Amino acid sequence: MNDLIIIVTGSLVAICCGILGCFLILRKMAMVSDAISHAVLPGIVIAFMLGSDLDSIWMLVGAGLVGVFTTFLIEFFHRQGKLQTDASIGVTFTWLFAIGVIMVSYYAGDAHIDQDCVLYGEIAYVPIDPIITDSGSVLGPKALIVLSIVLLVILAVILPFYKEFFLTSFDPAYAAAIGISATIWHYLLMSLVSITTVASFESVGAILVVAFLIVPPATAYLITTRLHHMIGLSCVFGILAAILGYYIAYWIDGSIAGAMATVAGLNFGFVFGWTQIKKARPVTSPPISQD
Template sequence: MSGFWIMLTGALVATCCAVLGCFLVLRRMALVGDAISHAVLPGIAIAFLVSGSRGSFFMLLGAALVGFVAVFLIQLFQSGGVQSDASIGVVFTALFAVGVVLISLNARNIDLDLDCVLFGEIAYVQWNTLEFGALSLGPKAVWLLGLTLLVIAAVVSLFYKQFKLCAFDPALAAALGIPVAVFHYLLMGLVSMATVSSFESVGAVLVVGLLVIPPAAAYLLTDRLGTMIGLAVVIGIVSSVAGYGAAVWLDASIAGCMVCAAGVQFALAFLFSPSHGLVTRRRRLRAAALGGRAG
C-alpha cells in the first residue's frame, strides 16, 4: 500500500508540473520556473512558523504570493537594466538564502530539515494522513496535490486559448486585446502553487526537473500543444512509477530516481523521436542521400 501512495503522490506532482511546464518551455521561461521553485522557500518557512503545520491551504496562498514577489522583482531589475538571467540569479539565491536561514534559526519550531528542502521526503508522505473522525482518508499530500491539480486543470482549460496564444505569439495576443501581463502572472501564480504543493514530496531543486524535463521531451515528439501536454503528463507519470521502482531497487532517494527516469526518457526522445530525434534525422538524411545517388 505504501508504494501505491508514493507512486500516486509522484504521479500527481508530475502531472501538475508537466501541464505548467509545457507553457514555461514554450515561453522560454524554464529558468523562471527554477527561480520560483527556489524562491518560495521563505514563504513556506514563514507559513510553518505562523501556522505550525505543513500542508495548509494558507501555505499555498502565501507561497504563491512569494512567487509573485519573486517574478515581480525579476521584472523590476530587468527593466532597470540588469541582464535577465543575472536578475533571475540574484533574486532566487537571495530568497532561497532567506528561507534557509529562517529554517536553520528555527530548527526546533520547524519540522523540516534542510535535506528535505532539497530533495523531499516522499517516502514519509503516507504517514501524514488526513483524519476525518475515525476515518482515515489517505495522505494529506495527496489531497493537497489533488486540489492543486484541480485548480490548475480548471484554470488552464478555461483559458486554454489565451494561454496558447500568449505562449506562441504574445504580440498578437496583446493586439487582440488579451491582457498578456495578467496571464503571465496567472501562470507564475500557478507555478508557485504547484511548486509548493510538490515541495514536501520532491524538494525545491527536483521540482525543476519535473517542470522542465517531461515537457522538453514531449516538445521533441510533437508539434501540437494539446498533444504535447498529454505526452508530458504521460512521461511524468511513467517517471514517477519507474523512479519509485528504481529507488526501491537501488535503495536511494525516490525523488532523485524519478527525475533520473524522466532524464532517461528525455534522452530517448532526443535520440529517437520520429520527427526531431538525432538518430532518426541522421538516418533519414542518409537514406535521402542514398536515394538521391540511386536516382
C-alpha cells in the same frame, strides 16, 4: 497499497508539472521553477513564526504568496532593469533564498524546515501522512488530496482559457493587439506554477518538482511542435518516469525522488538520441522509372 499511493502521488506531480512546464518552456522561463522552489523559503519561515506548525495551511499560503512575489520581481527586473530573463531569475531567487536561510538560522533553527520542506522532501512518507478530521476520520494521504485539488485547479484554469495561454506564449505582441493582456495571463500562469511548486515540494522535494517541470516537457518538445500534443506527451513521460523510477529505487534501495528524476533524464537522452539518428538518416531517392 502504499506502493500505489507513492506512484499515484508521483504521477500527479508529473501531470501538474508537465502541463505548466510546457508553457514555461515555450516562454523560455523553464528555470523559474527552480527560482520559486528556493525563493519561497522566507514565506515558509514567516508562516512558521505565525503558526508554529509545519502542517498548517498557512505554510502553503505564505510560501505561495512569496512564490507569486518572486515571479513579480523577476518580471519587474526584466522589464524595468532591462536584464535578461535568466539574470533576473538568478538575482531574485539567490537573494530571497539567502534571506530565508538567515531567517531559518535565526528564528527557526530547530525546525529543520529548510531541508525537509524545501530541498529534499520524502515521497516515501506520503502514505503515513494522512489528513485526519476533528472527529478522527481519516480522509486519505495529505499529499495525494492536495495534489488532486491542485490538478483540478490547473485544469479549471487552463482548459477554458487555453487560447489565451497559447497566444500569450507564442506571440504576446499579437495577443495584445487583439485585446488579450499578456501580463495578466503571465502572472496567472506564474501563480499556478507557484501553487504547484509549493504543494509538491513538501512531499516530493524541490529537486523532483524542478525535474518534472522541465525534463518531460523538454522531452516532448523534441518530438512535436503542436502544443496540445506536447502537453499530452509531457504527462506521459512524467508518469513513465514516476512508475519506473519507483521500481528502480525499490530495486536498488535508493532515493525514490532521485530515481524518478533520473528516469526522466534517461527518457530525454533516449528521445534526443532517437531524434538525432532520425535527422542524420540519409533520405533515399525513389528509383528512376524506366518508362
